[in-house]
Amino acid sequence: MEDVTDLAGGSVGGESGADRRTGGDRELVERARQGDTEAFGELIGKHRSRARGWAERMTGDPHMADDIVQDALIRAFLHMGSLADTSRFLPWLHRIVRNQANMRLRRGGPHRREKPFASFGTGDGGDRVDWGDLDSVLRHLARTAADEAANDRDPAESLLRKETYETIHALLHCLSEKERGIFQAYFFRQLSPEQIADLYRMTTGSIYTYIHRSRKKLRQEHIRVSLGLSPVRKGGDGLVRHNVLALPEWPAHRSTKTTFMDGIARLLDAIGDRRETAELMGVSLFAFRMKISDRSTFADGIYMFDWKEAFTATMREFGYRAAVLCGQLADSPAPLLGAVERFPVVLPVEESVLPFIRKHLDRGKPLLYFDTSTARPYVHEWSVLYGYDDDRRIVYLTDPAFPEGKTMSYDDVIDNPIRFLAAVEGDPHDRDGTAGTREREADRRRRADRTVRLAVRFAKQGCEYVPMTNYLRYTSGLAAYDRWIGHLRGRHTEPNRYGLGQLAMVYADARRQAADYLRGAPFEGEAMRLTLLASEAYEQAAEALGKLSGAMPFVRTSERLEPDARERCAVHVEQARAFEAAAVGYLEKAIESMGEGITG
Known part of the structure; x- marks a missing residue:
């Protein structure tokens, strides 16, 4: 039995090594043998560094090792079906890496590692x-x-x-x-x-x-x-296409600073389902969310949730199906790692992205796209992708900083280190009015009941989504205010000025949406009175955060905050916390007045 040594010096080829390391791979290998690219991506993520270590020890050249591993993984993907024993994946992969390394090392001449074509000669005749x-x-x-x-x-x-x-x-x-x-x-x-x-x-x-x-x-x-993938060829074959959808006008009063939900609202609006943004923000709970990094006032807490589940659940709540394409690029540092660490590892090839884009745009439906090249002051945000042009090799999309939108090359889309594209499928159950008025009101009541209960639970218990990466920690719910205040008043913490501006802007807007949503909640009697009081309290929380946003506008800056400025910011956050705590208290009483109610 062939024995293979891993990077830590242990055996992965013997019985104990196989039990320890390859046993957990068997299900992934079996799925990959059936053509499951996500399973193969997980295998790459687990064993790429080990394979690179093998290659570097064989060649003594880290650059050559990278090329060898790339070729070896491609060959492994193409020949997964030839692996009969799923418990022998690592020895099998090692054999492929070794063969690729030997082929590279056998190439002689002065240009052994990168042989220019002029050095091949013309042969014997x-x-x-x-x-x-x-x-x-x-x-x-x-x-x-x-x-x-x-x-x-x-x-x-x-x-x-x-x-x-x-x-x-x-x-x-x-x-x-x-x-x-x-x-x-x-x-x-x-x-x-x-x-x-x-x-x-x-x-x-x-x-x-x-x-x-x-x-x-x-x-x-x-x-x-x-991988046997054929590129779209230009000219004469009828495959060169373009399709640019006309997005409806998007007035400022309908937009929200939570660009994930702003994009969803625009997707629905584009297919004729014009819902109030406050309703979408409320039902999805983004109006009530707050998450702050435990390290400083970085803005990354805004993005720390399960993107795929959030999109799917929101679509489901309004009677739609969701189509999501997600991944993180192999060998490319991914921003917001805590949010995308569960995404499969993917390769930068057009055929894994462009057909998904064309399919939905050709059906008249734009897509939600996570853009890591947004314009200042943003670093990355969700945009709406609404057009493509195969001849110019560009897509058309919105940008929070450009009301007129922008274009992006296919190469930039493919090279995006975070792959997240989502689209709406199907039609809502009652958009055409087939459901009766009483049914629709009951549905709105059910949603509102569910929303206020989940909003209270989030405020009290925080968010269930926790990154797997150890050094990424966040505090959510009402406790997030305490963490925020601690960053501003702490002696050993330097608040991040840029992140502070974005946090204030986004959460001030979210609390305004919460107030608007609760004002329209279809409750009655005491529950309605208490919900309106909660709405007023959220409005006051929004005003306090709005003052913070006015004092610390969202701009790209690295300036340090002086002690006096930090204290003024802390006071605004403290006020916002007091108002939101009061709002949560009113909602708790409203739930009590409704009894068990409808919680589905």
Whole structure:
């Protein structure tokens, strides 16, 4: 039995190692063998660092190790069906990594690690090769690959070379004409970036940018070709399409600073379901949420919830189905790790994203998209993606900082380190009025009853969603106010000025939405009176947070807060907490007056 040593020096190939480490992989391996890409992504996440350690020990070169692991994982994905014993996944993966490393190390010559095409030579005869012409080089490489494969004593090496040569046309044709020309000059003609800059009348820095971009595109194209995915080709085949939906006008009074819910409201509005934003904020509980980082006044607490479940539950509450595509990019640092750490690991290939976008837009339905390249003062926010253009390779989307919207390249969408796209499916149960008035009122009463009970529970007990990453900790509910005040008054904590501005802006707006929602709650008698009192208290909490927002506007700044300013901010937060605590007390009494009521 083959014995494989992991990074910690333990055995993973023997019986005890298999029981300890590969036993937990069996279900994932079995699912991956059936074509489950999410299961394969989990396997990558668990074992990529171990595979890289194997490769680096074999080669002594960390850069070469990265390439070897990338190729090994692609081959593992393509050949998962050949793994008969699911308990032997790690030894099987180690064998693939070892074979890939040996193939790389057997390549001789002065350019062993990155061999330029000009160093291949023209062979023993045959047609002349113009090494300054790209197509001539490609034809030569493809032609000689078959001959070398027939004579090579190492079948694995010859197969690798043959596969590489035969796919090189597809790889290079993913570049634009200018990128291709610069790539050809640099790699085939061996010109320096300075010489190429003179040739194209560009700066040397721009040439380096083109080369870097070309490498990135070629790497993505290599993944696509290796996985057997065909890119959409331009021209003559009817596949070049564009579709830009006309979003209804979105007035300021309907918007909310919680962009997750603002996007959902716009998705529903686009398909003719025009609901009040306060209703959506209330029923989804975002009007009542508050979460503050335990480390400082960072704004990341705003995003710490289960995105997929929140979208799905909100859609379900209003009679829709949800379609969600999510993931975190392999080998790419993901912001907001605590929120996306449960997302599957995904590869940066177009075919895993663009069909989802086209499908829903072609049905007349925009998508909720998490944008990590929003304009200042934002860092990342949810936007509405409402159009695509295959010819220009761009999508159209909203941006909180740009009322007119913006465009983004396909490459930027694919390279987004956080993949989150969500769409509405189906029609609401009663949008066409088939449900009777009494039924609809009963449904509104049920939602309101559920909302106030969950709002009280959240205030008292906090949020159930907790990040798995140890160093990420947050405080939620009424206790979040105490944490916030502690950051402002604490001697050993430096409040984050930028995050403070965003927290104040978002939570002030949320409390206004809470007040609006409760004013329209369909209760009666004492329950209605108490709910209106709670609404007034939330309004006052919103005013206190609004004063904080006015004193500390949401701008990109790293300025430090002086002690006096910190204390003034703490007073505003303290006032807001007192009003919200009173609001929660009124809601508790309203629930008591309703008795057990309807809690479904």
